[in-house]
Amino acid sequence: MAAVTTTGPAGRITVERLTQYSGTDLDDLCEATESAIVEGGGFGWLKVPARQVLENYWKGVLLVPERRLVVGRLDGVVAGSVQLSRAPRNNEAQAFAGTVTGAFVAPWARGRGIGRGIVSALEILAVELGLVVLNLDLRATQRAAIGLYESLGYQRWGTHPFYSQVEGDIVPGHYYYKHIGPK
Numbered sequence: 198m199a200a201v202t203t204t205g206p207a208g209r210i211t212v213e214r215l216t217q218y219s220g221t222d223l224d225d226l227c228e229a230t231e232s233a234i235v236e237g238g239g240f241g242w243l244k245v246p247a248r249q250v251l252e253n254y255w256k257g258v259l260l261v262p263e264r265r266l267v268v269g270r271l272d273g274v275v276a277g278s279v280q281l282s283r284a285p286r287n288n289e290a291q292a293f294a295g296t297v298t299g300a301f302v303a304p305w306a307r308g309r310g311i312g313r314g315i316v317s318a319l320e321i322l323a324v325e326l327g328l329v330v331l332n333l334d335l336r337a338t339q340r341a342a343i344g345l346y347e348s349l350g351y352q353r354w355g356t357h358p359f360y361s362q363v364e365g366d367i368v369p370g371h372y373y374y375k376h377i378g379p380k
């Protein structure tokens with residue numbers, strides 16, 4: 198799938214599978230991550246790590262064989278991303294399932310459809326890879342993400358009361374799945 202670009206009042210939005218970083222992609226991704234962490238939705242990070250740590254993390258994402266990356270750009274600048282994680286090769290019994298993880302959009306680029314665009318593109322990729330179901334989990338406080346995933350048809354099947362720890366408080370988390378395959 199080539200990159201898909203739409204231009205509207207919200208700007209030029211491009212959704213793209215990324216297998217290598219070019220130009221300022223890595224810097225842009227790090228900056229977008231930093232702004233998401235500062236705002237409080239840094240997919241796990243609670244404090245902004247050193248830039249080298251972020252760079253190593255994002256370089257590593259492209260090196261993991263079971264991982265795929267979809268990014269969203271606003272006017273060419275990487276503004277958010279989502280990852281598809283597949284079961285390791287030894288786990289044949291769960292090879293049909295993927296996990297949607299690390300979805301985020303930088304605060305300055307939210308509300309323009311980038312989140313919906315990158316998750317929808319990841320679903321298309323998952324179908325192409327022959328996956329049948331997608332799983333994900335998130336903090337119960339992540340209201341925008343809950344709205345996004347529920348509007349895309351993800352079914353909540355459980356809530357973990359001791360899911361995450363933020364500023365000393367234990368926060369519950371929700372678990373979702375979406376059946377995307379033929380079986």
Ligand SMILES: CC(C)(COP(=O)(O)OP(=O)(O)OC[C@H]1O[C@@H](n2cnc3c(N)ncnc32)[C@H](O)[C@@H]1OP(=O)(O)O)[C@@H](O)C(=O)NCCC(=O)NCCS
Pocket residue numbers: 233237238239240298299300301302303306307308309310311312313314334335336339340341342343344345346348
């Ligand atoms: C969740 C997130 C990725 C959404 O990104 P976005 O680009 O702003 O989302 P979109 O503009 O594509 O909105 C898609 C849908 O999400 C939902 N949504 C987005 N923002 C919302 C908000 N503030 N409150 C409730 N629902 C919201 C809506 O259903 C929206 O559809 P609509 O525009 O038709 O109403 C973004 O808010 C984010 O990065 N949050 C912090 C990180 C996070 O929670 N990640 C998910 C955990 S894995």
